[in-house]
Amino acid sequence: MSHALLVIDVQNDFCPGGALAVAGGSDIVSPINAVMADFDAVILTQDWHPAGHSSFATTHSADPMSVIDMPYGPQVLWPDHCIQGTEGAAFHKDLNVDAADMIIRKGYNPAIDSYSAFFENDHTTPTGLTGYLNTRGIDTLTLVGLATDFCVNYSAVDAAKLGFRVTVRTDLCRAIDFDGSLVAAVDGMKTAGVYVV
Numbered sequence: 444m445s446h447a448l449l450v451i452d453v454q455n456d457f458c459p460g461g462a463l464a465v466a467g468g469s470d471i472v473s474p475i476n477a478v479m480a481d482f483d484a485v486i487l488t489q490d491w492h493p494a495g496h497s498s499f500a501t502t503h504s505a506d507p508m509s510v511i512d513m514p515y516g517p518q519v520l521w522p523d524h525c526i527q528g529t530e531g532a533a534f535h536k537d538l539n540v541d542a543a544d545m546i547i548r549k550g551y552n553p554a555i556d557s558y559s560a561f562f563e564n565d566h567t568t569p570t571g572l573t574g575y576l577n578t579r580g581i582d583t584l585t586l587v588g589l590a591t592d593f594c595v596n597y598s599a600v601d602a603a604k605l606g607f608r609v610t611v612r613t614d615l616c617r618a619i620d621f622d623g624s625l626v627a628a629v630d631g632m633k634t635a636g637v638y639v640v
């Protein structure tokens with residue numbers, strides 16, 4: 444058994460002061476650093492959108508947090524966030540990035556959002572993470588990071604469907620909790636066979 448820590452989107456824009464701030468987002472940084480040494484591998488994800496991304500409300504002249512129909516299904520429209528190369532897209536300054544074996548970026552396709560570290564929101568286009576984990580013999584994952592109800596949730600459900608043993612440490616996550624999204628996410632993760640602790 445080889446067990447990796449998957450640290451989801453601990454980036455400035457998801458922390459207080461950022462463009463899509465998650466309440467308490469910075470509070471999880473030191474505790475995440477503290478558990479890194481307990482794992483066989485540490486993998487970080489980075490939300491990484493081009494300017495004018497299709498998940499941005501401004502791109503559609505719509506209100507942030509409104510929902511539109513995309514070819515792949517409903518899509519929440521977010522404030523502009525995690526634009527490639529900006530300070531908002533950078534990891535939180537205290538995150539121990541040096542401890543990472545692998546950093547995987549997602550959301551770079553202008554036409555499709557990518558909450559999950561495994562597949563874009565069409566649930567089909569792979570990011571390549573599955574191949575990386577498989578070739579390293581990693582079969583067990585613990586997920587932490589931001590946000591519980593979006594990128595952590597989608598990543599955990601995909602990982603479970605792919606056959607990984609998956610635990611989400613909710614004490615090391617923080618949620619956006621928009622319109623019942625947190626309750627629905629925890630429910631969906633448990634149904635998919637994720638250990639939510």
Ligand code: VGL
Pocket residue numbers: 451452457490521558589590591592593594595
């Ligand atoms: C996320 C909304 C948009 C996340 C990323 O990291 O949970 N949420 N992009």
Ligand code: ZN
Pocket residue numbers: 490491492498524525550
């Ligand atoms: Zn995003």
